Amino acid sequence: MVQQEIEKDLDFRVAYTYRAISTDDIAQLDALWMDHLAGADDIDRFLGARTVALRQLAQDNSEILGTPDQLRNVVREFSRAEYSGD
Numbered sequence: 001m002v003q004q005e006i007e008k009d010l011d012f013r014v015a016y017t018y019r020a021i022s023t024d025d026i027a028q029l030d031a032l033w034m035d036h037l038a039g040a041d042d043i044d045r046f047l048g049a050r051t052v053a054l055r056q057l058a059q060d061n062s063e064i065l066g067t068p069d070q071l072r073n074v075v076r077e078f079s080r081a082e083y084s085g086d
Helices: 010-019 023-036 040-064 068-080
Strands: none
Touching (some): 010 023, 010 040, 023 040
16 A cells, blocks of 8 residues: 555555554554655655554554553554664
8 A cells, every 4th residue: 555555645545554554563664654755745744644643553552551551662662663774
């Protein structure tokens, strides 16, 4: 979906792709998106859509997690992921 632009709406594609993967694969998806985006306007729109998608993902996970500390650990994992460029 990222590379083939099946759905032209960037916000939808970003939300869909982040919801379709496990939290362990977020860094890889970030790298795929960075390699795919063409310019600064696309990157700005992507970052806004990614923020919304990850907040929603964290919110959905909070229903599963038992304590606020567990949710903070999930957020730390999001923050720790590095862009590998692969």
